[in-house]
Amino acid sequence: MRPIPGSPTRIKICGLTREVDVDAAVAAGADALGFVLYPRSARAVTAERAGELARRLPPFVTPVLLFVNATDEEVARGLAAVPQALLQFHGDETPGDCDRVGRPYLRAARMAPGFDLLNFASLYPRASGLLLDAHVDGYGGSGKAFDWSLIPANVPSPVVLSGGLNPANVIDGVMHVRPWAVDVSTGVEEAKGIKDAGLMRRFCEAVREADARIADALT
Numbered sequence: 001m002r003p004i005p006g007s008p009t010r011i012k013i014c015g016l017t018r019e020v021d022v023d024a025a026v027a028a029g030a031d032a033l034g035f036v037l038y039p040r041s042a043r044a045v046t047a048e049r050a051g052e053l054a055r056r057l058p059p060f061v062t063p064v065l066l067f068v069n070a071t072d073e074e075v076a077r078g079l080a081a082v083p084q085a086l087l088q089f090h091g092d093e094t095p096g097d098c099d100r101v102g103r104p105y106l107r108a109a110r111m112a113p114g115f116d117l118l119n120f121a122s123l124y125p126r127a128s129g130l131l132l133d134a135h136v137d138g139y140g141g142s143g144k145a146f147d148w149s150l151i152p153a154n155v156p157s158p159v160v161l162s163g164g165l166n167p168a169n170v171i172d173g174v175m176h177v178r179p180w181a182v183d184v185s186t187g188v189e190e191a192k193g194i195k196d197a198g199l200m201r202r203f204c205e206a207v208r209e210a211d212a213r214i215a216d217a218l219t
């Protein structure tokens with residue numbers, strides 16, 4: 001599903017662990033902030049810590065809780081801490097695993113060569129969006145991009161382009177894929193879980209530049 005022509009590309013910045021970075025991401029113009037509740041990630045925060053950070057968010061900036069093969073109890077604990085969160089399932093979760101929670105969610109798809117995204121999308125019709133990431137060991141957050149030409153033009157769900165984005169390549173990504181949103185972690189960091197305010201600002205500015213170029217092309 002392509003975004004409505006002229007609508008701004010939404011921006012998710014993921015893997016926040018510090019108050020200073022939450023505030024800088026909001027100031028840069030992020031529409032959503034991701035908190036990684038996957039304990040094996042170097043960016044992991046506890047549900048309680050995600051709650052502390054998410055309480056800093058102003059209206060209309062969405063907290064996203066990211067899980068990898070979490071138990072129902074872990075998901076419930078995350079939602080108890082961040083009741084307004086959008087969920088993101090980034091592991092091997094089945095449609096039943098995702099739908100059972102009864103909350104809006106993003107389903108990550110790991111874009112290996114030959115991956116049938118349209119079939120995958122048909123399995124998750126209730127997903128609020130599909131987050132397209134590189135196919136890597138460790139599930140995600142790798143800083144690695146994938147071949148955007150693997151993305152069909154007629155994906156039925158809102159597409160969140162992810163995987164190895166940064167201020168230098170995100171314009172091309174938005175212009176090529178025309179996603180509903182983009183997602184970034186490594187490309188705006190000085191170290192895992194430590195964001196760089198300047199890179200976050202430049203990333204958001206680049207997305208706005210891409211939107212402006214698209215709008216110009218439509219006039």
Ligand SMILES: O=C(O)c1ccccc1NCC(=O)[C@H](O)[C@H](O)COP(=O)(O)O
Nearest residue numbers: 014041139140141142143163164185186
């Ligand atoms: O961020 C992580 O550490 C992570 C670990 C395991 C699974 C998913 C993870 N992140 C998910 C995200 O939504 C990332 O933003 C996405 O994978 C893109 O990361 P990057 O390529 O570093 O921009």
